[in-house]
């Protein structure tokens with residue numbers, strides 16, 4: 302709730318700043334007859350629009366989960382980011398078109414000192430406002446704010462270009478509006494494409510942030526009785542709604558009652574510290590069996606010869622039944638089934654009367 306309030310407040314500031322700028326630039330543009338300034342006004346109108354969309358998106362994304370959408374509506378925020386990226390791209394294409402026109406047919410506009418002053422103030426306002434929106438967005442991981450903040454910074458650059466061109470036209474009588482405009486349009490288009498790709502990646506699903514997954518594993522590992530934390534997988538339903546699962550290794554002498562207390566504590570404390578609903582699965586570890594530890598050592602040696610195996614975990618041997626189970630975390634580039642077959646053959650060579658059950662794990666997190 303705190304997060305969405307911040308997004309809405311920041312967006313409202315953006316709308317207010319842009320409304321003032323649109324009015325000032327429309328007036329100045331009409332007075333001076335500068336197409337660049339008028340175009341700039343339209344651009345600012347687009348920014349105000351993207352702030353309005355951010356607010357609507359945040360309101361929709363914040364709706365409480367219901368039976369049909371039990372994971373909530375958080376992913377709407379990604380859609381909002383796509384819409385804003387498209388607005389940025391549209392602004393880039395429009396300004397490229399106008400700049401090309403003005404580069405081919407330069408038109409002298411009459412800039413007065415007052416016009417230049419207004420544009421100068423507008424540049425400073427956009428720059429400060431854009432950086433502020435961006436920094437709040439980064440701080441609370443709101444892609445929509447980062448996108449609309451970046452958009453404002455680019456618009457400030459666009460206006461700065463207009464200002465520079467106006468200055469040059471006043472002093473030397475050369476019109477550079479078009480050429481500067483083309484350069485700035487290219488920067489805007491590049492940013493729009495990058496924003497769009499980043500958001501699309503979030504929708505497709507990306508590897509969890511390394512810092513987060515390492516901090517989570519360290520937290521889980523810090524509990525007495527946890528011998529190791531593996532297979533951490535995180536799924537998100539919007540930037541602030543994450544659910545996940547992890548496997549922990551515990552001694553096979555632990556009772557269900559002890560495991561119950563341990564996993565409950567982990568789940569509750571992880572939720573408090575990270576806001577992540579974590580399901581905890583269990584691997585048993587052999588406590589006192591020399592044959593099991595001998596087998597594990599042999600297995601570790603075999604696995605060590607395969608660079609495509611990133612990790613071996615969850616080893617457990619039931620010596621009386623001659624049965625061992627373990628997991629192999631495979632590099633995504635490797636042919637997992639083939640590597641498993643080779644490991645299995647090596648093991649059978651050494652332990653012909655044993656049965657092995659190997660699960661191939663995906664390399665979900667660092």
Ligand SMILES: [Zn+2]
Nearest residue numbers: 532615628662
């Ligand atoms: Zn596993």
